[in-house]
Amino acid sequence: VLVLIAMAEPSPARLASTSGGNDDYGLISAMHRVAVLALEPVEAFDLATPVQVLSPDRPGDDARYKVTVCGCRRGPVKTTHGYAVHATAGLGALRSADTVIIPGFDVGSRPVEAAALRAVRAAHRRGARIASICTGAFALAETGLLDGRSAATHWAYVEEFSRSFPRVEVSPDVLWVDHGDVLTSAGVAAGIDLSLHMVRIDHGAAVANAKARRMVVAPLRDGGQAQFIEAPAGSDPPTGDLAATRAWALEHLHQPIAIAQLAAHAGWSERSLLRRFRSETGTTPLRWLLVQRVRRAQDLLETSDLPIEVVATRCGFGSAPALRRHFERVVHTTPTAYRRTFRGK
């Protein structure tokens, strides 16, 4: 059960199992094969995103994934902007993939070729992890793999999506949704977040953060955040901006932080702080704080041998049980198991 939506509770889903013989993180012993399936006409940005995130920074760097761009057949694939990209493989690439990613495409060109849907279903049945970016969710939904589950797609397509797939519950206000075996993400740039999330699941927070830094993007946008931030575009002075307050909180994570303190820092009443916090981040201060603390704990667990008790204190948890509880909720495993898996990688 693995759904990262700030507000919703997890829905039934089977746990991640990527390729055979993995532990519950979907780690792979051999090279993890990723097939990015370009449906015509493909949204080129969505296509490039996972390739960029999952490929080595420079040729020659140690690769963690073997990424293949494939189409319904080998050869040129039209993009939504007219130019073509070259698929180096056809649907056969899905047969050996550990992860299949479906980027956005022009949904007006549906229905998706039946052979592609069959190949995706077969890959899933084999145990491959299936992910979609943006309108790629339309193709994923057509396979039936999203039935009865929550999913994300581009906010502008939410209505059309729920009309077309009434059995799928669209979450309009999240960046991505992770069911372990099936993942969906919101529009365009959220594909970056989803890809980084997969790196984090597969290789730990440190690797994902390094990649994010390298790409010069925000490393810690969680799935449960608002897709778009309400910005008073126009003349009004940017009166409310909690970025500074959140930054302040991050610097003081190790100590207790009450709403009253945040409100004081921001110069608002508690009630208004709550409202603004939600509109900016899509969640509440406490929930946000707890996730940040867990993230810090992940980092400490990966990079130090400090006892759990000490890790807990340094992250602002009052006790080890408190850390354990929230760690479990966010990462879906225990601190010790997490450290065993990722320490030294």
Next chain:
DNA sequence: AACCGGGTCCGCCAAT
């Protein structure tokens, strides 16, 4: 595991 004291969060409403 159940419990409790205090903090958090949100609907509602009045004030601005």
Next chain:
DNA sequence: TAATTGGCGGACCCGG
């Protein structure tokens, strides 16, 4: 009138 703010009550959640 429309929009924003802040106070309050109470359900809910968190830490111990």
